[in-house]
Amino acid sequence: MTAPPEDAPGEGPPVAVRTTDLHKTYSGPRGDVPAVQGIDLEVAEGEFFGLLGPNGAGKSTTIGMLTTLVVPTSGAAQVCGLDVVRRSVEVKRRIGMVSQNNTLDNDLNAFENLEFRGRYFGMSGKDARRRADELLEMFTLQDRRKGTPFELSGGQAKRLMICRALVHRPEVLFLDEPTAGLDPQNRVNLWEVLRGLQQEGQTIVLTTHYMEEAEELCDRLAVVDHGRILASGTVEGLKDSAGADTVISVSYDGTPPEDVGKLRERSGIERVEVAGEQVRVFAREPDGVLGELVAIGAAAGVGVTDASQLRPSLETVFLTLTGREYRD
Ligand SMILES: Nc1ncnc2c1ncn2[C@@H]1O[C@H](COP(=O)(O)OP(=O)(O)OP(=O)(O)O)[C@@H](O)[C@H]1O
Ligand SMILES: [Mg+2]
DSSP states (O other): OOOOOTTSTTOSSOEEEEEEEEEEEEEETTEEEEEEEEEEEEEETTOEEEEEOOTTSSHHHHHHHHTTSSOOSEEEEEETTEETTTTHHHHHHHEEEEOSSOOOOTTSOHHHHHHHHHHHTTOOHHHHHHHHHHHHHHTTOGGGTTOOGGGSOHHHHHHHHHHHHHTTOOSEEEEESTTTTOOHHHHHHHHHHHHHHHHTTOEEEEEESOHHHHHHHOSEEEEEETTEEEEEEOHHHHHHSTTOOEEEEEEESSSOOGGGGGGGGSTTEEEEEEETTEEEEEESSOTTHHHHHHHHHHHTTOOEEEEEEEOSSHHHHHHHHHSSOOOO
8 A cells, every 4th residue: 555645644645756846966076967957747646657858857856765765965755655865775665667778687598587576575475386377477577487597588578677576576666768669569468567557556667768769658747858847747738838839840941031021920820930941830720821831932933942741649749848849
């Protein structure tokens, strides 16, 4: 059973993870790195929550603090109602963590990796072995039971790491970039596995830099960049929010004609940005905008070298919020 959060007993749906103005600054020989700069999160029990952001956004640092591996510089975080700094030992018992790197024990076979973890968490030998078999079965790894981590494919190794994180039946499962480096087939297979876990009631927090993954899996997500949350909510909510227009981009073979500015007056157009030879139009009603940009160019004797139209998506949310294209 999860204890109610320390600061809000009995209020609202049970909270599995909460952070308040969480900060982490790494100090190093080349100065301070403000990796996380004031993150407020709330994840409900049973929820599938994602932290989505580009490289260096602070995702691993945030998940590191939540899993007690990184000590916050300031602010607070509770997991299962327990402060991650003051009650780190108890927090560790209630969570499972799958890190981005392969951390399986290469001297042990698949079964033993799980059995040892069970013993570490205080299970009897019999219970640990039973749980190991149950998990291998659940994750269709039975035929790899005796295989060493070296003999596993990338997808199998990741599944085994998830099994190992689940041995002690954690209340919250944290996954840092679970599908990074997997081929598309293995990625989709792993999505199935994670969905299955959630259907059984597992609370899951994952980080990813794949927009598609966040969109596929997460009930709610926070878009992070430079250590801050830019926006959070459901995927649909994010798309409906202020920043979710269709974005029409056109590159000209010269300075964009001044007349593109006139598009600002058209209804259904939120914003027109000109940067160098590129023009970006953020539109609620995108029909005809692309044609008009081409026509405006032609009238001024400027050709179009590149054009694209992005429908509202996490991509356009990111673009609108940061002014930068999201590259993963
Ligand atoms: N141990 C550390 N010491 C110093 N700086 C660090 C350390 N770990 C991370 N950083 C820096 O903190 C910032 C955030 O890094 P973090 O690993 O949390 O980002 P991330 O979102 O997980 O990125 P990625 O998608 O590349 O995994 C980066 O600028 C990174 O270089
Ligand atoms: Mg990371």
